[in-house]
Structure formats: C-alpha cells, structure tokens
Amino acid sequence: QKEVEQNSGPLSVPEGAIASLNCTYSDRVSQSFFWYRQYSGKSPELIMSIYSNGDKEDGRFTAQLNKASQYVSLLIRDSQPSDSATYLCAVSNYGGSQGNLIFGKGTKLSVKP
Amino acid sequence: EAGVTQFPSHSVIEKGQTVTLRCDPISGHDNLYWYRRVMGKEIKFLLHFVKESKQDESGMPNNRFLAERTGGTYSTLKVQPAELEDSGVYFCASSRGWGTTDTQYFGPGTRLTVL
Numbered sequence: 001q002k003e004v005e006q007n008s009g010p011l012s013v014p015e016g017a018i019a020s021l022n023c024t025y026s027d028r029v030s031q032s033f034f035w036y037r038q039y040s041g042k043s044p045e046l047i048m049s050i051y052s053n054g055d056k057e058d059g060r061f062t063a064q065l066n067k068a069s070q071y072v073s074l075l076i077r078d079s080q081p082s083d084s085a086t087y088l089c090a091v092s093n094y095g096g097s098q099g100n101l102i103f104g105k106g107t108k109l110s111v112k113p
Numbered sequence: 114e115a116g117v118t119q120f121p122s123h124s125v126i127e128k129g130q131t132v133t134l135r136c137d138p139i140s141g142h143d144n145l146y147w148y149r150r151v152m153g154k155e156i157k158f159l160l161h162f163v164k165e166s167k168q169d170e171s172g173m174p175n176n177r178f179l180a181e182r183t184g185g186t187y188s189t190l191k192v193q194p195a196e197l198e199d200s201g202v203y204f205c206a207s208s209r210g211w212g213t214t215d216t217q218y219f220g221p222g223t224r225l226t227v228l
Contacts, residue, residue, distance in 0.1 A: 100169060
C-alpha cells in the first residue's frame with residue numbers, strides 16, 4: 001500500500017525562524033510531489049510543487065526532493081504567525097496510470113510571535 | 114476565475130438516510146476528483162472523473178457510494194444509506210489535465226456528520 005509519512009507535530013517555531021517540514025513516501029514510481037497548506041476549516045491550498053531532485057525556491061518557501069531516499073521537505077524561512085497551519089505532503093505518479101494524490105496526515109505548524 | 118465550490122458546507126443526517134453532495138469544478142477543468150478525510154486520518158482519494166467518464170474509482174469504499182458527472186460539468190456524490198463511519202470531510206478538486214505538472218485545486222469541503 002502506497003504511503004506518505006509526516007511527523008504530525010505540532011511543530012512550534014518562533015517568528016523569524018526557519019521551519020523545516022519533512023515527508024517520506026513509499027512508492028518509488030511517484031513522479032510529482034506537492035506541499036499543500038490547510039488552515040483550520042479551510043480547503044488545502046497548493047504552495048509548492050517539485051518534480052525533479054534538488055531544491056526549488058519560491059519566495060520564503062524551498063522544497064527539497066531526494067528520490068533516492070524517497071524524501072521531500074519544505075523549508076519556510078522567516079516564519080510568520082500567518083504561516084501557522086497544517087502542511088500536507090502529497091505525491092502522485094501523474095503521467096502514469098493514476099492522477100490521484102496520496103496525502104500524508106499533515107504536520108501542524110505553530111509560529112509564535 | 115471562480116474556484117471549486119461545494120454544497121452543502123455541512124450536513125447532519127441520521128444513519129440510514131441518504132445524502133447527496135455536489136461539486137462544481139473550475140470552468141474548463143476536465144478532471145474532477147473526490148477525496149475524503151475521516152477524523153484523525155489522512156485525506157484519501159475516492160475517485161477521478163475525466164469529463165463525464167470515471168477514470169479511476171479504486172478509492173470508493175463500497176457500493177453505498179455513487180458518483181456521477183453528467184455532461185462533464187458538476188459532479189454529485191451520493192451516500193445511500195449512510196453509516197456512522199461515513200462521517201468526515203468530503204473534498205472535491207479539479208484540474209485542467211492530469212499530466213505531471215497539472216495542479217489540483219481543492220474546494221472548501223462538505224463536512225458530513227452521520228448520527
């Protein structure tokens with residue numbers, strides 16, 4: 001069974017610090033990797049996608065992918081209280097036989113002012 | 114551009130009753146997905162439509178669940194009869210394609226409570 005594992009947290013960091021969120025996945029054929037942010041009671045919102053090994057930066061967010069280790073991470077620099085949310089890691093083998101996303105349970109991040 | 118919309122936002126029903134959830138995808142998105150999150154668990158895939166056709170329904174839990182997408186626009190998910198374990202948040206998502214770089218946009222979800 002394909003699985004995505006995340007530390008459920010809560011992860012608490014002070015304002016201005018770097019928050020590091022980690023995710024591992026079990027299916028080696030996974031091709032696409034996503035980080036969604038979900039505020040309480042709201043819909044998941046895509047913040048980062050990554051498809052190849054290495055780092056991808058977008059503003060304060062950096063996604064890192066290591067397919068050999070089946071590991072993907074999200075770094076949030078200069079964390080703000082507004083970053084407090086649950087971060088969901090999702091993987092897919094888009095382009096293969098399936099288009100659905102496989103989610104982890106999410107890591108709850110709390111940024112303290 | 115309007116996002117994915119879902120109706121109702123909340124539904125409370127008794128065991129054995131029927132409930133129908135509706136999803137309106139982003140205009141022009143041929144791909145529509147249903148997901149579900151039950152308490153304490155991860156969001157899980159239910160099924161995937163490409164236009165009006167079911168591309169993948171491997172996540173549907175049992176035959177009490179029926180999804181339709183007539184005309185390839187909005188979709189409905191009917192639960193009949195509802196059981197206690199069906200309680201959770203049902204999300205709909207849509208995407209233009211289902212290639213490597215296609216993004217799924219999620220709706221706000223329908224919170225279903227079965228008493």
